[in-house]
Amino acid sequence: MKKEEITITFYAAECGEFHEMGEYTKCNSLEEAYKKYRKYCKTSGNMCPAIEFSIHDPDSFYSDLEYPLPLSAKDRELLELVPYYNEHPLVNEAIRRVEQLQKQQEKKKYRNAAR
Structure with missing residues (x-):
């Protein structure tokens, strides 16, 4: 029997x-989720x-539960509450990638401000 990925x-x-108070969209990639997140920050920052992510294991x-992806050091504390997520390689790779996306955005x- 083949083990599920x-x-x-x-x-x-x-x-x-x-x-339920706004859009909640399943995305094809972290980059797509980040792009929508940035849009929401501009249009609905007060919300x-x-x-968020879901591990399918x-x-x-914890399989198929949704959990917030840390977008700052302060948010990382939330992740530490769940060792399964905090230590998961897919989650840690996503955190590294979102940090890169944030640096590119900055x-x-x-x-643009220098122009």
Whole structure:
């Protein structure tokens, strides 16, 4: 019997606390989720936009649950509450990637301000 591959899915939430209060979109990639998150920050910043993830692992209690992806050092503390997520390689790779996306966004903002 073939073992099922463990995967990660990303979501963009217009309101990270109450999904029914805005758009909540399953995304094809972290980059797509980040782009929607940035849009929500501009249009609905008062609703606490978020990027969330779900690990699909048939051997885990945490499979298919949605959890916020840390977008700052302060948010990382939330992740530490769940060691499964905090230590998961797919989650840690997503955190590294979103940090890169944030740095690219900052550089773009700085270049545009310098014009």
